[in-house]
Amino acid sequence: DAKTTQPPSMDCAEGRAANLPCNHSTISGNEYVYWYRQIHSQGPQYIIHGLKNNETNEMASLIITEDRKSSTLILPHATLRDTAVYYCIVRVHNNAGNMLTFGGGTRLMVKP
Amino acid sequence: SQTIHQWPATLVQPVGSPLSLECTVEGTSNPNLYWYRQAAGRGLQLLFYSVGIGQISSEVPQNLSASRPQDRQFILSSKKLLLSDSGFYLCAWSEQANQPQHFGDGTRLSIL
Numbered sequence: 717d718a719k720t721t722q723p724p725s726m727d728c729a730e731g732r733a734a735n736l737p738c739n740h741s742t743i744s745g746n747e748y749v750y751w752y753r754q755i756h757s758q759g760p761q762y763i764i765h766g767l768k769n770n771e772t773n774e775m776a777s778l779i780i781t782e783d784r785k786s787s788t789l790i791l792p793h794a795t796l797r798d799t800a801v802y803y804c805i806v807r808v809h810n811n812a813g814n815m816l817t818f819g820g821g822t823r824l825m826v827k828p
Numbered sequence: 829s830q831t832i833h834q835w836p837a838t839l840v841q842p843v844g845s846p847l848s849l850e851c852t853v854e855g856t857s858n859p860n861l862y863w864y865r866q867a868a869g870r871g872l873q874l875l876f877y878s879v880g881i882g883q884i885s886s887e888v889p890q891n892l893s894a895s896r897p898q899d900r901q902f903i904l905s906s907k908k909l910l911l912s913d914s915g916f917y918l919c920a921w922s923e924q925a926n927q928p929q930h931f932g933d934g935t936r937l938s939i940l
Contacts (some may be wrong), residue, residue: 758934820871
């Protein structure tokens with residue numbers, strides 16, 4: 717799976733949009749971009765994923781650049797409960813183990 | 829809806845003792861099941877995955893083993909724990925290999 721690069725930490729004011737960037741310049745054509753988050757002492761929580769098109773669900777929006785070398789996760793109205801480590805992952809959809817490889821992630825701190 | 833349960837939430841064991849961590853999934857059939865370990869301050873490491881009853885694949889050599897005695901039950905075991913086995917153990921499931929993985933709340937294992 718391709719490597720991803722994320723800033724180690726970010727702050728966001730409560731109620732404002734949180735934009736979390738991710739670089740994946742070596743992504744290949746059949747790799748999807750996934751986002752998970754992990755709140756302290758809990759298991760990772762799936763947020764969203766996409767291949768080429770922008771995606772939106774009840775939790776967030778995912779914006780993928782046209783060349784697919786980077787993406788941005790957007791939390792439209794961040795709350796204090798969104799404080800967590802956010803992981804950007806790229807992976808192939810195949811049957812061989814289909815593991816998730818988490819890097820360091822971005823520690824998002826939402827402040828009142 | 830689907831749910832995943834892991835227990836116990838925390839465990840303190842002496843070196844050399846056996847281990848059994850259990851994970852069950854509800855609300856789905858024939859899921860893919862995964863065991864991960866997360867060391868403090870580090871990303872996830874895939875330990876085992878299973879695509880069906882009795883089918884276990886190991887990703888890293890170690891003194892741990894896994895079993896899937898029933899469709900929605902996944903067990904992580906060890907005959908003799910080492911100090912290096914300390915960590916946060918996470919069970920996850922997915923409908924298929926090309927679907928997102930969903931995690932339990934984890935077991936925090938401390939070896940003394």
